[in-house]
Amino acid sequence: MPSKAGTTRLVIVESPAKAKTISGYLGPGYVVEASFGHVRDLPRNAADVPAKYKGEPWARLGVDVDNGFHALYVVSADRRQQISKLVKLAKEVDEIFLATDEDREGEAIAWHLVETLKPKVPVKRMVFHEITKPAIQAAVANPREIDRDLVDAQEARRILDRLYGYEVSPVLWKKVMPKLSAGRVQSVATRIVVERERQRMAFRTAEYWDILATLAVARAGEGPRNFNATLVALNGDRIATGKDFEPTTGRVRAGAGVVHLDEGGARGLAARLAGRPFTVTRVEEKPYRRRPYAPFITSTLQQEAARKMRFSSQQTMRTAQRLYENGYITYMRTDSVNLSETAIAAARRQIVELYGERSVPPEPRRYTGKVKNAQEAHEAIRPAGDNFRTPGEVAKELSAEEFKLYELIWRRTIASQMTDAVGSSVSVRIRAVSSAQEEADFGATGKTITDPGFLRAYVESSDDENAEAEDAERRLPTLVKDQPLTADELNAQGHHTQPPSRYTEASLVKALEELGIGRPSTYASIMQTIQDRGYVVKRGQAMIPSFLAFAVIGLLERHYPRLIDYDFTASMENELDEIAGGDHAAVDFLTAFYFGGATGAGDQDIARSGGLKKLVTENLNEIDARSVNSIPLFTDDEGREVVVRVGRYGPYLQRAVPGEQQAPAAEGEEGGGQGDRAPIPEGLAPDELTPEKVHELFLGGGGERKLGDDPATGEPILLKSGRYGPYVASGERKSSLLRSQSPDSLTFDEALKLLSLPRLVGVAPDGAEVLANNGRYGPYVKQGDEFRSLDSEEKMFTVTLDEALALLAAPKARQRRAAAPPLREMGVDPLTEKPLVIKDGRFGPYVTDGETNASLRRGQTPEALSIEEASEMLAEKRAKGPAPKKKAAAKKAPAKKAAATKKTAAATKSTAAKKATTAKATTAKRAPAKKAAPKKATTSTD
Numbered sequence: 001m002p003s004k005a006g007t008t009r010l011v012i013v014e015s016p017a018k019a020k021t022i023s024g025y026l027g028p029g030y031v032v033e034a035s036f037g038h039v040r041d042l043p044r045n046a047a048d049v050p051a052k053y054k055g056e057p058w059a060r061l062g063v064d065v066d067n068g069f070h071a072l073y074v075v076s077a078d079r080r081q082q083i084s085k086l087v088k089l090a091k092e093v094d095e096i097f098l099a100t101d102e103d104r105e106g107e108a109i110a111w112h113l114v115e116t117l118k119p120k121v122p123v124k125r126m127v128f129h130e131i132t133k134p135a136i137q138a139a140v141a142n143p144r145e146i147d148r149d150l151v152d153a154q155e156a157r158r159i160l161d162r163l164y165g166y167e168v169s170p171v172l173w174k175k176v177m178p179k180l181s182a183g184r185v186q187s188v189a190t191r192i193v194v195e196r197e198r199q200r201m202a203f204r205t206a207e208y209w210d211i212l213a214t215l216a217v218a219r220a221g222e223g224p225r226n227f228n229a230t231l232v233a234l235n236g237d238r239i240a241t242g243k244d245f246e247p248t249t250g251r252v253r254a255g256a257g258v259v260h261l262d263e264g265g266a267r268g269l270a271a272r273l274a275g276r277p278f279t280v281t282r283v284e285e286k287p288y289r290r291r292p293y294a295p296f297i298t299s300t301l302q303q304e305a306a307r308k309m310r311f312s313s314q315q316t317m318r319t320a321q322r323l324y325e326n327g328y329i330t331y332m333r334t335d336s337v338n339l340s341e342t343a344i345a346a347a348r349r350q351i352v353e354l355y356g357e358r359s360v361p362p363e364p365r366r367y368t369g370k371v372k373n374a375q376e377a378h379e380a381i382r383p384a385g386d387n388f389r390t391p392g393e394v395a396k397e398l399s400a401e402e403f404k405l406y407e408l409i410w411r412r413t414i415a416s417q418m419t420d421a422v423g424s425s426v427s428v429r430i431r432a433v434s435s436a437q438e439e440a441d442f443g444a445t446g447k448t449i450t451d452p453g454f455l456r457a458y459v460e461s462s463d464d465e466n467a468e469a470e471d472a473e474r475r476l477p478t479l480v481k482d483q484p485l486t487a488d489e490l491n492a493q494g495h496h497t498q499p500p501s502r503y504t505e506a507s508l509v510k511a512l513e514e515l516g517i518g519r520p521s522t523y524a525s526i527m528q529t530i531q532d533r534g535y536v537v538k539r540g541q542a543m544i545p546s547f548l549a550f551a552v553i554g555l556l557e558r559h560y561p562r563l564i565d566y567d568f569t570a571s572m573e574n575e576l577d578e579i580a581g582g583d584h585a586a587v588d589f590l591t592a593f594y595f596g597g598a599t600g601a602g603d604q605d606i607a608r609s610g611g612l613k614k615l616v617t618e619n620l621n622e623i624d625a626r627s628v629n630s631i632p633l634f635t636d637d638e639g640r641e642v643v644v645r646v647g648r649y650g651p652y653l654q655r656a657v658p659g660e661q662q663a664p665a666a667e668g669e670e671g672g673g674q675g676d677r678a679p680i681p682e683g684l685a686p687d688e689l690t691p692e693k694v695h696e697l698f699l700g701g702g703g704e705r706k707l708g709d710d711p712a713t714g715e716p717i718l719l720k721s722g723r724y725g726p727y728v729a730s731g732e733r734k735s736s737l738l739r740s741q742s743p744d745s746l747t748f749d750e751a752l753k754l755l756s757l758p759r760l761v762g763v764a765p766d767g768a769e770v771l772a773n774n775g776r777y778g779p780y781v782k783q784g785d786e787f788r789s790l791d792s793e794e795k796m797f798t799v800t801l802d803e804a805l806a807l808l809a810a811p812k813a814r815q816r817r818a819a820a821p822p823l824r825e826m827g828v829d830p831l832t833e834k835p836l837v838i839k840d841g842r843f844g845p846y847v848t849d850g851e852t853n854a855s856l857r858r859g860q861t862p863e864a865l866s867i868e869e870a871s872e873m874l875a876e877k878r879a880k881g882p883a884p885k886k887k888a889a890a891k892k893a894p895a896k897k898a899a900a901t902k903k904t905a906a907a908t909k910s911t912a913a914k915k916a917t918t919a920k921a922t923t924a925k926r927a928p929a930k931k932a933a934p935k936k937a938t939t940s941t942d
Contacts, residue, residue, distance in 0.1 A: 010093040011126070012086065012113060014100055015868055016830040017325040018131065022099065025133040026140070031089060034830070035100070036082055036872070040073040040112045042162055048074050061166050063159050065613075069590045071159060075116060078875030081831065083116060090119045097143065102127040102378065103333055104580065105521055108154035111146050130330040130384040153580035156589060160184060160572065163594055167616045168556075168563065175625045176551050176646065181533055185518050187556060188569045189526050190535045192511055193503055194545045194553045200687040201633075203499035204250035208240050209266035213442050214489040215278060215430065217477045226488065227476050229430055229442035234259045234269070236439065242497045250497070266492035272434035278442070278485040282429040288447060290421040290470060292454035294337040294367040295380035295413050298520035299513045301332070304412070306506035307461035309404050310541065313505045313524040318866050319405045320381070327384055328394065328402075329409055333520040334378035335513075337367040339416070343379065346388050347417040354390075354414075355456055361419050382413040415458035421471070423449035428479055432487070446476035499687070502542040516570035532857060537683075544685045547631060547644050547651035555628040560615060633689055642694055644680065653678040653689075653697060708748040710755070717751050719743055728754050738774065738793045753797055758782075762801030770804050772796040783808050823862040829871045836870050838862040852877050 011032045013019050023032035042062035043049045049059050053072060056064070064070045075083055090096060096119055100106035107125075114123055124143035128135045161184050168182035211231040231239050240258040245251065252260050261269070296304070301320065305311040311319070320332035339347070344364045351360050367380075383389060383406070391407040398406060430442045449455070455471040503511065505527045512518045518526055530536045535549040556564045572593075578584040596611030610618070631644040640655040654677050678697045680689070705719040707728070715731045726743040727736045728751040735754040737743065758773035764783055771782045772790070779790040781804040788807040790796060822837035823845055829836050834849040838856070845862050846855045847870045854873040856865065 007095065008093045009095045009097055010086075010089050011097045011099050014106075014109065015321075015325060017322065017868070021131050021325055021327055022136055025131075025136040031093065033086060033089060034082070035086065035109065035113060036079060036831070036868070038076070038105075038109055038112065039079050039083055039116055040075050042071060042158065043074050050074065061162060063162060065163075065594055068587050069159055069594075071155060073112070073115075078831075078872065078878065086113070087117055090117050090121070093121060095121055096123045097126040097140065098123065098146070099126040099128075099139070101331065101333070102129060103331075103521060104150050104154040104157070107147055107150040108158075111148075111151045114146070129378045131325060131327045132385050134386070135384075149582040150580050152586045153576050156579050156586040157576050159586075159590060160576075160593065163590075163612060164563070167612055168560070171616055171620065171623070172552055172555065174620070175555060175623050175628055177548065177648065180548075180552060182552070182556070182563075183529065184563075184569060184572065185512075185522065185526055186529045186533070186535075187553070187564050188517055188566065189508065189512060190530050190545065190549050191553050191557075191564050192508065193530070193536055193543050194549050196500060196503055197545050197550075197686050199247065200499040200502070201689075202248045203687075204246075204248060205499075206242075206245040206250035206252075206497045207262070207494060208242070208245070208497075209261040209263055209492055209494050210239050210241075211266055211270050211273070211440075211442075212489075212491050212493050213273075213278070213430075213487050214491075215442075215444075215485045216488050217479070217483065217485060224475060224477055227444055227446075229428070229444040231269075231440060232429075232443040233441040234261075234438060242495065245497050247497070247499070263492065263494060266494075269434060269438065269440065270490040270492045272436050272438065273432050273440060273487065273490055276432050276434060276487075278430050278432045278487055280428060280479050280481055280483040280485065281431045281441070282427075283479050283481055284427045286425050286427075288421075288423040288425045288449070290453075290455075292365070292415045292418055292420070293412065293458070293460055294369075295339055295382055295416045296409055297335045297337060297369070297380060298333050299335070299509050299523060301381055301409070302509050302523060303506035304408060304461060305405060306504060306541065308408065309401075311401070311405075313509060313527040315401070315861075316405065317524040318869075319401050322866070323398075323402055323406055323409075324384075328389075328398070328406055329384055330380075330382050331378050332381050334381060335369060335520050336378050337369045337380045339366075339382060339413075340379055342386050343382055343413075344417060346386055347382075347414055350388055350390075351414060351418055355418070359418050359453065359456070361417075365417055367416070380413075381409055383410050388413070411458040415454040418454035418457060419451070421449060421453040421455045422451045423447065423473075426476055426479075428476065430485060444476060446474045448473055448475060502544060504541040504543060505538075506541075508543060515566050516573055517566065519573070528857075539683075539685070547646050547680070547686060550631045550644070550686065551629050551646040554631070555623065558628070559619065559623055563612075563615075631686075633694065634691060636691065636694075644686075644689070650682075651680045653680060653694060655694075655698070705743075707746070707751050710752070717748065717755065719746060719751070730755055736774070740793060757796065759796060761799060761804050764801075764805060770801060770808070772799055772804070781807055788812070824865075826865075826867050826870055829874065830867065831871050831875060836867065836874075838865065838870075847873060849874055 007029055009030050011019075011022065011026065011030055012035055013022060013032065014035055014037050016034045016036075019032045019034045023030065026032065043059075046054070046060065049062070049072070053059050058064045058066065059072075062072045064072070096117075098110035098113055100109040100113075110125055125146050126139045126143050128139040164184040165182060168187075169180060172180040172182055213229045213231070214226055215229055216226045233239060237257065237259045240252060240256070240260040244253055244256045244258050244260075246253055252258060294300075298317075302311075302313045302316045305316040306313070317332065320329065323329045324332050348360050348364065388410060391403065391410055394406060395403055424447075426446045426448075428444045428446075430444070432440050432442070434440060449471065452471060459469055459471050501507075508527070509523045512523065512526070530549075531538065534546055535552065536543050536545055538544070553564070562568050575584060575589050579586050579589060592611070594611050594613055596614065629646040631646070633642045633644060635641050636655065638657075640657050642653060642655045644651050645654050656676075676698055678694075680697070684693075707717045707719055709716055710730050713731060717728060717730045720727055720729055726746075727734055728746070729735075733755050735757050737746065737754070741750065758771045761770040761772050761781065764770055768784050772795070773780060773782065774793065774796060777789070779793050779796045780787050781790060781799060783804075786808050788804075788810070790799060790807075822839050824838040826836040826838065826847070828834065829849055832849060834851075836847055836849055838845055838847050841853075841855075844855060846853050847865065848854075852874050854870075854877045856862070857873075
């Protein structure tokens with residue numbers, strides 16, 4: 001759409017990719033430029049706070065809580081160059097269109113652009129949910145104003161999260177460990193994962209048995225001759241299955257009224273049923289019908305991409321972002337299952353073309369959302385345009401992961417408008433009487449699909465990998481009541497109850513969605529944050545909480561339970577929705593939350609308790625650091641309590657008899673205490689600390705284990721475990737185990753060899769000793785200041801003086817390895833226009849432009865990192881500047897001689913007291929008067 005003659009318009013979007021696509025749809029007279037996401041935010045640290053505000057009491061928060069919660073916004077250092085460019089462009093055009101995303105975040109970015117650019121020309125808000133030519137042209141033709149209610153809701157959320165994080169996190173620093181963080185949603189998500197791990201730790205398995213019968217009909221009609229049936233009842237009482245056992249005891253639930261078969265009982269019953277006649281006692285047939293699934297929303301897309309393709313939430317959203325920005329799908333952050341009339345018509349046309357008219361229902365399907373607190377007004381995620389392109393039509397244009405995700409979205413959208421899958425299901429009951437006159441009932445079920453309907457296009461996956469696919473059939477013979485059967489086989493089968501499955505990213509997103517916590521735009525960042533903070537690690541798809549997470553959640557549960565309550569967190573979302581709808585004032589909501597008081601807004605329990613500020617400061621001294629950093633496990637056979645302590649250098653095990661004298665622990669320290677200790681190997685999940693595993697760790701990987709007495713000195717040789725791993729010690733001598741050695745299998749002779757290090761190889765002709773030893777970089781020989789590496793650990797004990805001297809005489813190897821090729825060439829940085837590559841470094845993969853390097857964060861992979869993310873990481877690194885050099889340690893002053901007289905000491909003390917008094921008085925005189933808080937609603941600075 002060309003602009004009016006002589007009129008130039010500036011269109012601002014978030015990303016360069018989006019700008020490139022949109023510029024292709026607009027005619028001459030349009031300049032399309034990217035803001036690179038948010039242009040302003042609250043200060044990240046003290047360095048970000050402008051000098052004129054540093055003395056304000058609220059400066060650390062970036063929010064003036066005493067004056068209407070006015071926010072201090074600063075332009076990000078890595079955005080200043082782009083902002084300057086936009087300011088220049090804004091002066092050269094006649095009109096500005098803000099084309100940021102149509103949600104709260106996008107609305108806020110648009111508002112921040114206006115506040116930052118301060119344009120002198122008309123500004124309009126341009127919105128669309130897909131990047132196609134018709135959609136862009138319609139958006140230009142139908143602009144609107146910025147929705148201040150949406151902006152207020154986003155700002156309230158940002159301030160709320162800042163207050164929560166900046167007030168609660170310091171409690172964790174003091175009581176658990178420095179540099180930890182708490183967050184309104186991240187802490188709740190962590191709690192969900194921790195609670196599931198607690199259930200697994202408390203779980204006690206149970207064994208139960210049943211019988212699987214392979215039955216045959218004498219004369220088969222339709223269907224197979226043989227089928228399987230499982231024992232379901234004995235003498236009228238149901239046979240126990242996994243659901244009948246208490247998960248924490250492994251015992252049958254009280255009042256379950258079931259028969260619990262053990263191995264002997266099942267095998268004996270099978271033997272008594274052998275050769276006995278089986279008879280069909282009941283046949284029930286019902287119609288089977290399955291409606292198609294609703295189109296994708298953000299959460300269900302993340303769940304299915306994880307199940308079917310093992311994509312992380314971040315990977316799914318990055319890929320979806322690229323598909324959206326390049327015009328392949330509609331906006332991907334939505335909790336709406338609605339499809340436009342145009343989309344429904346496109347889907348129905350394509351179904352007829354691909355599957356025939358019988359696959360289209362008479363009336364279009366329309367879906368209603370079930371998401372708690374659903375807020376967004378977009379469409380569901382679907383292929384873009386009025387005519388959907390099939391996966392085959394776009395295959396050559398997309399990367400492998402983009403193609404997989406597009407195909408998934410296309411199939412789900414098409415399936416949502418197809419006919420039901422129909423068929424029939426049958427349930428059969430069969431009885432046999434044993435030789436001991438026991439009545440044994442067996443059951444079998446079957447399913448036949450006569451018309452797959454939507455299942456031709458799409459079958460949803462399940463979080464349960466053992467679950468049967470919905471399009472799977474189980475065919476049974478045609479059976480009638482009283483029909484005789486024979487048993488070809490009767491096999492007793494043992495089963496064990498299973499602990500609840502760990503969360504995956506997909507199932508955790510689903511849990512948050514069901515609780516009404518978080519929003520489509522936040523799910524992926526929540527998953528990433530709890531991993532980046534070290535609260536959760538991924539093993540395959542499973543999310544495992546760290547012991548650090550146990551300590552943090554334990555503290556919050558005991559002392560601030562409301563702050564991580566599920567209903568409370570969901571109620572915050574409700575409040576924000578009301579602000580977005582114009583039904584609530586953000587200031588009232590924030591005041592009630594932070595200061596308390598009956599304002600009619602905010603969480604009333606928090607308000608009645610005096611608000612967040614009072615909550616986190618009033619009882620701080622009552623929080624026992626040792627207690628919150630101790631995770632009880634069990635009491636062992638010798639009556640010792642075994643706990644996990646979360647210490648400065650990581651978690652470790654400790655066991656002691658109750659009532660033993662314990663040394664006090666400083667806040668955040670590992671603490672004193674008596675009893676054995678053992679380190680916990682990295683990667684060991686909390687539920688794997690069984691009594692057997694703990695015993696093994698104390699024996700082989702920690703505590704102390706005596707290996708024998710040194711024949712030369714008579715001192716005991718002990719196997720110990722320290723901060724840097726297992727080592728042997730005898731008297732003053734210590735030596736770490738070699739890489740090839742395990743504490744479990746270390747022998748007395750091997751320990752003696754280790755304690756012989758450093759080994760005197762001999763004396764060189766110049767009289768200098770030649771030593772062999774093990775170091776940080778492996779085994780070596782040394783003469784004076786000269787070192788040379790040995791090619792094996794064993795050589796430390798066998799190298800001769802001549803061999804060592806020959807090595808030391810040779811020049812140092814200066815073989816420089818050829819530079820390894822980059823892991824990935826990414827293209828040109830949109831900010832600096834320098835080529836970006838990902839390389840493999842000593843500490844893992846990193847992205848570089850040749851001058852600045854930025855390590856990939858936890859969870860990021862070289863394959864999935866986008867050019868925009870890489871550019872932002874490097875910009876942040878440049879903004880921080882070079883790492884400050886460590887100051888040289890000050891030399892200690894020489895100790896005063898012990899002969900100092902009492903008179904001199906007293907005089908010194910008196911002088912110091914006078915100086916302190918003088919300094920105190922001077923400080924009091926110089927204390928500045930408290931500045932008046934600024935009255936502007938929002939303080940902005942570049």
